[in-house]
Amino acid sequence: MCRTGQQPHQQGAGDERTAHAAFAALLEDSAEELYESAPCGYLSTLMDGTIAKINATLLRWLRLERDAVVGRMRFTDLLSVGGKLYHETHFAPLLRMQGEIGGIALELRRGDGGRMPVLASSVIKQGGNGEPLLVRTTLFDARDRRAYEAELLRARKVAEEARRQAEADRARLQDALAALQQSLLPDSLPPVPGVETAVHYRAASPDRLGGDFYDLFPVDGERFAFFLGDVCGKGPQAAAVTSLTRYTLRAAALHDPDPVSALTTLNKVLHERYTGGDPRYCTAIFGLVEPDAASGRATVRLASGGHPSALVLRADGTAGFLPTPGGFLVGALPDARFATADTVLAPGDTLLLYTDGLTEARTGEDRGSLYGDEALRDFAVGHAGQPPRAVIEALTGLLDDFGDGLDDDTALLALGVPAPDLRTRNRE
Amino acid sequence: MSPLTITTRDAMTGPVLEIIGDLAYPHATELTALLPTIALRPGQRLVLDLAGMEFCDSSGISALIAARNLAHAARADVALAAVPAHTLRVLRVVGLDQIFSLHPDRDAATRP
CATH class of the missing domain: 3.60.40.10 (PPM-type phosphatase domain)
Structure with missing residues (x-):
């Protein structure tokens, strides 16, 4: 393709420029785009729990519209009953105390009534005088992890059943041995x-x-x-x-x-x-x-x-x-x-x-x-x-x-x- | 428990089995299993050298009797060499000292 001595250089310079432009565009675009369609849910709440900002990924998971959420719902409104309880008793107190908390398993309640397991991490953003301003929360999809845990649990149940069966067999064998032993005396x-x-x-x-x-x-x-x-x-x-x-x-x-x-x-x-x-x-x-x-x-x-x-x-x-x-x-x-x-x-x-x-x-x-x-x-x-x-x-x-x-x-x-x-x- | 090792040699008088370790349950059957493979001609003497035997329980005694039965079936003799003191006491209690010829050591047992 490149037959003249200059062409490669020109071509190369053009490519470089294009790549640079794409990279710049990516940088320019990234903050908002990444926030909205990141492979995790983002959520910012006021200190009373009211949702101030939420990304598109999380809204999609929740099957909810932005207008129905922002300024209208609190973080706990997004959680299942069990999730709410855990949030009140563990999540929120620890967050207040430490200023951050990570990797907590919670369950979202979706708009269609379905449930979705997530792993939640939160950090409190503080103002210039150290006063708490808002809470930033990241939610990761834990459905695969939950399935894996369920599989582990199932495997453990199978193993326990096998062990119980083996113990029952052993007990029966000992009974038989005892009966035989008694026939000898x-x-x-x-x-x-x-x-x-x-x-x-x-x-x-x-x-x-x-x-x-x-x-x-x-x-x-x-x-x-x-x-x-x-x-x-x-x-x-x-x-x-x-x-x-x-x-x-x-x-x-x-x-x-x-x-x-x-x-x-x-x-x-x-x-x-x-x-x-x-x-x-x-x-x-x-x-x-x-x-x-x-x-x-x-x-x-x-x-x-x-x-x-x-x-x-x-x-x-x-x-x-x-x-x-x-x-x-x-x-x-x-x-x-x-x-x-x-x-x-x-x-x-x-x-x-x-x-x-x-x-x-x-x-x-x-x-x-x-x-x-x-x-x-x-x-x-x-x-x-x-x-x-x-x-x-x-x-x-x-x-x-x-x-x-x-x-x-x-x-x-x-x-x-x-x-x-x-x-x-x-x-x- | 020491493992059981059995080595086979040939002497002028016939095969010599050296029993090393524990001739006891459940390994004593290794001797019983080995016996049919020993070539024994009429008139020969099967010698069991017990100098290296550390322990012998009732299963071991059973294996010794199996050796005697095999030797007699082949119209051969059987002798025990260097029987440990404790085993000798057991052999006396159960009357086996009367049916085995006992020798102080392997040399005495393999003397024609």
Whole structure:
């Protein structure tokens, strides 16, 4: 286009001039034009709130004519009821106090009755002597922002609903677990003539099914069978073994209440059921107690399958283990041996069965310091001569003291012949 | 809780599994899962070296019995080496000291 040497210069000078003129025109025009059609609302009010000046943008938002507003309405007349209230209680007082206020969310009431959210900023213009002359207010369209906030609120409601649902699911699952857990243990023990019994069960974790079990039930007119044990492993699979174990032992005892026979039956059942890559077994003590009304004593015969030795607390203040060495885990081998032990409980004597949750409780920071057999026997000596309920109560307190040191479930079963004075009291 | 690491070596007597860390719930099943992949010939001895085992709970005991069952199914022997004192006490209580041959260390366990 530009072929001569001069033309570009002339042309360029002309462009410059045009641009300059446009810029000047823009500057000249800007104040009024910018005020009227700015992308925000402008408003000037007298100190009593009367609207003195308002721009076209705000009038368009309000769907109002200038004549109906200027000198006739106050700023608050443009606001919704909620907006008015907020203006009176917060906006105006703060503005008076600070001389300016910014970014306040208000709601305009439009001429057609509609509402429009805005963000308002105001500043007081002062006269030469510092006296307030008028209030200048800028209003920004907050409809997008309000929509965004509504979306945030909706998302939060959805998240809260999901959380509530998850909590409800969790509660239902815990109820189911609790019901299953209860099916693993008897609700209450039947009364045994001349013998007092007491039990305690402590699950290491409320949302984990326990692997410990106990039971006590009559096998014939004179004898009662009892057992207590611990299934190897944890979780639902272990609980399934616990259930199988409990009902197998009950059925076996009704068929043949001899302790070794009962454990042998359980051994066969578990070994056959869980042969293969996922072996499952338990340790258990199974016993028979036969109270003798004539002598006031009770004879106990028990067999152990790999279970920690029972403790006997005597009326004379001594206590000792009732060893059953060499007894084998139940269910691990097809031809397991079980060790037996016998004792006689005189009045004031108590037999205690427990699971290793008690003896393996941590008493220090690391796993090296466990409560242990020795400490348990010493504890038993301290409570020898006490009836089963008192012994279990004391052990429950001990478990409480372990706190976080209790890593495993713990089952406790005590049975004893009440001391003479207690029996007399019971008869009264 | 320390993680469980199991390394496999071959000795004159057969495979040696070195158990390092916690043989306990829920990781003890890693040993149970590993066992079927161990090549074990009749007459060999599967040695579980427990010198580096820090802790063994009832799940760990279950894994040891699974190892024994596997060895016996393959008509092989099974031995435990360097059983920590606490675990040895547990093994005695549950009668397992009668079914595993126990050795003070890996050398003794892998002696033909």
